[in-house]
Amino acid sequence: MAGKKSIPMRVVKEKTGLTARQIRYYDEVGLIFPERTKGNQRLFSEDDINRMKKIKSLLDEGYKIEAIKEVLNHPRPIKGNLSNLRTNLNNRINKGDLSRIYPGSSRNLKEKYKKTKE
DNA sequence: CTTCTGACA
DNA sequence: TGTCAGAA
Numbered sequence: 044m045a046g047k048k049s050i051p052m053r054v055v056k057e058k059t060g061l062t063a064r065q066i067r068y069y070d071e072v073g074l075i076f077p078e079r080t081k082g083n084q085r086l087f088s089e090d091d092i093n094r095m096k097k098i099k100s101l102l103d104e105g106y107k108i109e110a111i112k113e114v115l116n117h118p119r120p121i122k123g124n125l126s127n128l129r130t131n132l133n134n135r136i137n138k139g140d141l142s143r144i145y146p147g148s149s150r151n152l153k154e155k156y157k158k159t160k161e
Numbered sequence: 162c163t164t165c166t167g168a169c170a
Numbered sequence: 171t172g173t174c175a176g177a178a
Contacts, residue, residue: 051163052164085164
């Protein structure tokens with residue numbers, strides 16, 4: 044029911060716009076868990092594709108791998124209102140979530156803000 | 162030809 | 171992160 048498809052690396056690269064390096068790295072750090080073929084070739088699902096796009100966005104915003112790992116692996120850190128829980132189950136990530144975990148998570152953000160004359 | 166792992170100027 | 175080597 045969940046659509047257990049198996050997309051090859053070549054398609055993933057085109058759909059995500061990432062390089063094979065990036066994709067393998069995400070797998071290395073444990074951001075994604077693609078299936079493996081007999082020849083050790085990675086097989087991704089559409090869900091993985093969306094996740095990689097998400098990871099790319101977060102990385103672009105300045106979040107570090109460690110922070111992204113936490114959020115992607117903790118879909119329900121909530122323990123109170125069901126309303127908020129529903130939002131989290133929707134698979135969407137908020138900056139607030141990361142900020143709560145890593146209040147000082149600013150990498151290239153400073154550079155972006157100060158670089159306004161070019 | 163494409164992908165995989167491991168390592169590095 | 172890119173890129174090379176060697177193997178599959």
